[in-house]
Amino acid sequence: MPPYLRGLLLGLALSALPAASPAVETSYPPTTTALTSSQAREDLELAIAALEAALPNIYWHQTPTEWRQAKTIARAHIAQIDDSEGLWRVLMPLVARIGEGHLSLAVSDAMKKRERDTGLLLPLSVLWNEQGAYVIAGYGEAADLPRGTRIVSIQGKPVQTLADDLMFAATRDGAIRTGILREASGNGYGVLLYRMIGSQSVFRLVLETADGKRIIRDVAGIPAAARTASTSPALSPIAxxxxxxxxxxxxxxxxxxxxxxxxxxxxxxxxxxxxxxxxxxxxxxxxxxxxxxxxxxxxxxxxxxxxxxxxxxxxxYAAVEARGRHISVRDLSGTTFETEVFDDGEMKLQHRLPNGRLLRRNIPPEGLMTRWxxxxxxxxxxxxxxxxxxxxxxxxxxxxxxxxxxxxxxxxxxxxxTHEGNTSGYRWPVTLPNSGMTLRIPLLQFRFAWPGLPKDRxxxxxxxxxxxxxxxxxxxxxxxxxxxxxxxxxxxxxxxxxxxxxxxxxxx
Missing domain, CATH: 3.90.226.10 (2-enoyl-CoA Hydratase; Chain A, domain 1)
Known part of the structure; x- marks a missing residue:
């Protein structure tokens, strides 16, 4: 099975384990994560419609065939979804595979509350790099694990497979792993793993100590509040x-x-x-x-x-491009979600193509140059x-x-x-009405005046x-x-x- 299809199926397979301008939003955010399959379908189709309408080039880091296949897989499983967490496991891999790091999917307040109140998370703080994953600190029954202990597997999955899974648990630019590895380091991995597989009462860990000894441990999952928060002082933003x-x-x-x-x-x-x-x-x-x-x-x-x-x-920049001045989509119930990309002043700096797309003019103060x-x-x-x-x-x-x-x-x-550019600038927040998750879609494609090295890296x-x-x-x-x-x-x-x-x- 191709890696991207495996990634999309990852969350669905694991879900059986225990568990710019404002967009139009529901008047009352959901207080529960329960969903009907029709509600889940409505949110999924709205997300797809908004992504396809707003992203300047949804095929920059994937092919049309790959996108069609990904949508087919997501739609095939939506009838099985009965809560927002399950929808996340369908929608997040779909969003992640687009390869735009400025694109994000934020969980709802109700999902955060459920995570805080009932979630049992991996009792480890982890450092990820391209060589593997290592224990920074342990909590609860894992508190005695020495710093630097290498993780071999979790729940029977080898660490390389766990790293592959991370590529569909958060957005990233192109095929770059390092950004996700930084996001998953520290206590971040416990949260991402919870969102991928749900609450776990017990984690089976296979570990390797600094002297090469392999050990197997079953450790209890812990509430998020049981983990030690970062005590590092806030760093100054000033150079x-x-x-x-x-x-x-x-x-x-x-x-x-x-x-x-x-x-x-x-x-x-x-x-x-x-x-x-x-x-x-x-x-x-x-x-x-x-x-x-x-x-x-x-x-x-x-x-x-x-x-x-x-x-x-x-x-x-070779070009800075937007789909148009106005973006508008409707969900399955007929509600309109829309945004204005540019105001009247900004439109003076844009060149309109025959197809309605807008290109930034190469004139001061910004244009396409580093500086004038x-x-x-x-x-x-x-x-x-x-x-x-x-x-x-x-x-x-x-x-x-x-x-x-x-x-x-x-x-x-x-x-x-990625070395070839990014899609960023203004972002359109689209709050999905039933789950309350918010999709934030970048609206400007900044394409550099040089090729990738290689593309997607x-x-x-x-x-x-x-x-x-x-x-x-x-x-x-x-x-x-x-x-x-x-x-x-x-x-x-x-x-x-x-x-x-x-x-x-x-x-x-």
Whole structure:
């Protein structure tokens, strides 16, 4: 069976185990997760209609045949659904396979309440990377499991199969795994697994200790409230600069969100200008740029930062496209759900095609360029970029731009956003009237002016250093040390840089 069909059937097979402008919404959100099959069908068909009407290119990361097959499978099982959790197990794999990470399906308040009140979750906090899954901490009957214990299987499923299942438990860009692995790390995996298979009174774990000993444990599922919440302090959104030596600096840019900067009492452009003024004044020769936690934010802040690293403006987008100014669909009962994509002022920046689609004009202030003017001062020294699964949206766009012009050496793991672009910008929230789940659909396709590498994948590291269980949450981890140590070696251009084997071995 093809992987995408297996993924769609995953939730259905496991469900037998224990258990932009506002859209039109029901007047009273559902207080229960119970559904009739006709209600489930109505929500499913509304979701399909909205996705097909609003996404600029639903076939960017899948073929029409694959989409038809996926819909057929979902519709074939909808008569078996009797609650919102079961509908999620049908709808989430369908949404996930589209391959748009900015597309999301939020559970209802009633589903969250049921999870809190009756859910029995995996009693583990887990670190996922591309090598496997490792115990960060255990709770309840699993509290004695040592940190770093490798997970071999859960409920009889090998860890590689569990990783494959995750690809249909959350949205992701293209075929990129790293973004989902970051989402599933920590306590996140317990929630995703609960949504995939329901409440479990007992989990059978096959584990391997650090000395290679294999053990089998049956541990009781625990309520969500029994897990330890993160005690990490809230990190500042403001970019920071740290000097590692007289000529080497570390620049951490955790967000491009103007809103978060305003909430912190700062201004993004002024902050970046001040940082690059300091780099120039102190004659920096080496720079580490950390984008590992940068999930994007406000356009065009990624391009502003690019303009301080590359002097010449770059044609970034081949096109920015929307389906039209107005999107409208009806559900099976005849209720209209609609949104306006652009207001009158924004329409002046759009070119209407004969088929009604809209293309952004290549004119200031944004257009299709990184920037219309030049920034000063421009940093011209050596650059190493830290990136990973949480490098998404504008963060991944900056990684792709820097990769395209071969400006930097990349260290870490594959970026979470595809190198050919993304569908993001404005999002249309469509609340499904019977289940109360909300589908948030991105409305603008940002297609880069260069091909994928390969298609459906993100910028991959020149030197791999995935997150490891021993340094979870530590910014200055093995990847950071690898970036620092690479700048202590001799190279003039990124293509000349190498990853010493002794350094790589420490980062894995």
């Amino acid at each position: 920071t600069l740290e000097w590692l030596d007289a000529g080497t600096a570390y620049l951490n840019v955790p967000t491009f969100s103007n809103k978060r900067y305003r909430e912190a009492g700062a201004n993004y452009e002024a902050t970046i200008q001040k940082i690059f003024d300091e780099l120039a004044q102190r004659n920096a020769r080496n720079l580490i740029l950390d984008l590992r936690d940068n999930g994007g934010g406000s356009e065009p802040n990624e391009s502003i930062l690019f303009s301080y690293l590359v002097e010449a403006p770059l044609r970034k 003017g030049r920034s000063s001062p421009v940093y011209r020294g050596r650059l190493v970029v830290l990136a990973g699964g949480n490098t998404f949206s504008g963060g991944a766009e900056l990684a792709s731009m820097l990769f395209h012009v071969r400006r930097a050496v990349f260290v870490g793991e594959e970026a979470g956003g 993100g910028v991959r590291p020149d030197c791999a250093a995935p997150p490891n269980v021993w340094e979870n949450g530590n910014t200055k981890d093995a990847a950071w040390r690898l970036a620092r140590d690479m700048l202590r070696t001799e190279w003039a251009t990124p293509d000349q840089a190498t990853c010493p084997a002794e350094i790589i071995s420490l980062s894995r």
